[in-house]
Amino acid sequence: MSNNNSQGSIRFTGANIVYPNGTVGMKDLNLEIKPGEFVVIVGSSGAGKSTLLRAVNGLNRLTSGQIEVDGVAVPQKDGRELRLLRKRVGMIFQDFRLVKRLTVMSNVLIGRLAHVPGWRAMFNLWPAHDKEVAMKALERVGITEKAWIKASQLSGGQQQRVGIARALAQEPAIILADEPVASLDPVTTHQIMQDLVRINRELGITTLVNLHFLDLARKYGQRIIGLRFGELVYDGSAATVTDDDFRNIYGRDFTEDDVLDEDVID
Amino acid sequence: MAMVPPKPARNWPLWGGTIAFLVAMSWWSAHGIGFSLTELLCNSAGGTRLLQESWPPDFAFLPRLIDPFMETIYIAIVGTVVGGILSIPVAILAARNLTLGPIIWFADRNFMNILRTLPDLFWAMLFATAVGFGPVAGALALSVFTIAVISKLWSESLESIDMGMPEAVRACGGTWLQMVQFGAIPQGLQHYVSYALYAFELNVRASMVLGLVGAGGIGMILETQRANFEYERVTMIILAVLVAVLIIEQISESIRKRLA
């Protein structure tokens, strides 16, 4: 499950998204993300964090402009080309999006669907290689012992680990994590964030994480991108980001709702 | 190989047993009813001829359908009203929270279930034998059928009412009848009306075919035309019946939606 560091670059060029109801989700975005980067995207709710992430794998379509993944434009219509792109881009969701009645293993194998012939997937006849990839993915998030349990019987943190394993099973060049810790308690939140950072370091997978909590962004981010009303308002290193920068991103003073650990606010 | 625990074995006795049962049941059934594609193909020549004869429908026959059709509607109305009234005590005594005692509850519950086991046409045959061929037999059959439908549904919804009011009536010294009348029925009334309308829809549908066993309505004409292989008339009757049933269902459904 190695990833050579030349894959997983993303480039937005003049990208705009306007929703049918007139809401602006993305405004003239120009952004370049290099292979293997760990990028945290922050902004208040409705600032366009999800829109940005979901545009990378074509779940949201551009109104104008272009997004390229490894130099190839993201297709803007359903079809084989879009599926081939999505095969290389794993996604992790806030609400996990597991099929609760299936086993953990089956859920992780969903990440292999695009890698095997359709008829094999249809009849649940997985090649040994793909089962092995799925098991390794489970091993990497440390829940191998739950492999044959139904997803509905796991705790929130365990379910999110299955979600991560499903994304890893794709052997992706990019991972998109859309508010991956928003439904979890503080302790589990740190564990999941540490998992994501570790996977990024070990496998060199370009990782984009949407976060609501500022302290988490500062602690785990390598590069921070700030969005406000769909516009890029901050782009810099997590090591040098200041409280003023955050105030500017949010357009207001931040409160205890914006941090996970309240002691961070002076 | 990753360190994953071995996949637990399936519950083979259960799986194997279920699959064996399904296969055996299907084989037995297919064999028993003579499910054969050859027969289907061999007979299809005659069948096609018949289907050709049954189209176009005989529109000249339409005026002669009006009287029997009205009779069908009368049967459905009488059946729904009589059955609807009789189902009230049956449903109340079958509701665990309102019934008069465990023995009555048990007896009523089983009475209700037995009514439900027999299909509408069986009741029609029985009443046609007892009171003679004609619409009265049909109305009686539908009354029984209506009791089965309404009391089952309504007793279940009565079991979920808020018991505060009925208990308050009891606490004030009210009798059982007063408790039901003032504490329970007002809460269950809306459901009752909705179930009664639903039963009426089923009854209109059922009353179309009661005549096949001599219990009045448009089905009696259907039976004579069918027996004489007048299939262009059969098609006419069935089309008319379907249109009428759909119209009545639409009306009834819109009333039910407004009540809900």
Place this chain on the structure above:
Amino acid sequence: MSSKPGLLTPQKQIGWASWATFIIAALFVWSLLAIEFSPGRMIQVPAQVARVLSFFYPADMAYGWETVLPALAESIQIAWIGTIIAAILSLPLALFGARTLFPRIARFVKLVSATARAFPEILLAIYFVPIVGLGPFAGALAIGISSIGMLTKLGSEVVESIDFGPVEAVEASGGSRILALRYAVVPQVLPEIVAHWLFRFELNIRASAVLGVVGAGGVGGVLLNTLRYRHFEKAAAVLLLTIIVVLIIDMVSGEIRRKIIRS
């Protein structure tokens, strides 16, 4: 009394209810007169029913074992094959009939299923009997076709009520729409859909029991003949065995349905 504001006030509601009662009562009396169900006739009915019932005892159980049980078995066979035909055909239709998954195709599928539901099985049997010949095969086809409508409708409703998240997760990983159905939809809906199949099987047992009236096999033809020739002890055997068999099947099937839903 209504708790919802803006609905009819109590007084108006009473007025509305009494009008409705009056209209229903008028229609009822009108209908009674039209079918010549006079009070005199009404008084006779209980006696007539009691007289016929008295002939039912004792049930001719020898006839029951020899003739009724095989006919009941045939009814079960008809219901089983009919339910299987409908289950197989309605599963894809239920998926394509879900508005949330296939908005355009769903409209067409819903129209087809509504039409199929409008035909009572006995009317379909009237056409199938000449096509495939007298007997249970015609009954099974009639039951199968007429069950498709209801199973498709209930199935699409189950599909429309599911958690849509996993479908997006499958598509986000590069899986096709068909594979999303296979992995994210079918596992979620299958238990409820199988429970609906069982419920329809219970209904189909009753439906297949009456098909004998038009010559499509099963126990209905036996009952019609025994009553026509006034062999009341034999008719009693038919009724008794039918009630017992249907009760047993209802109980077993209902228990299995509850187990499936809970799993």
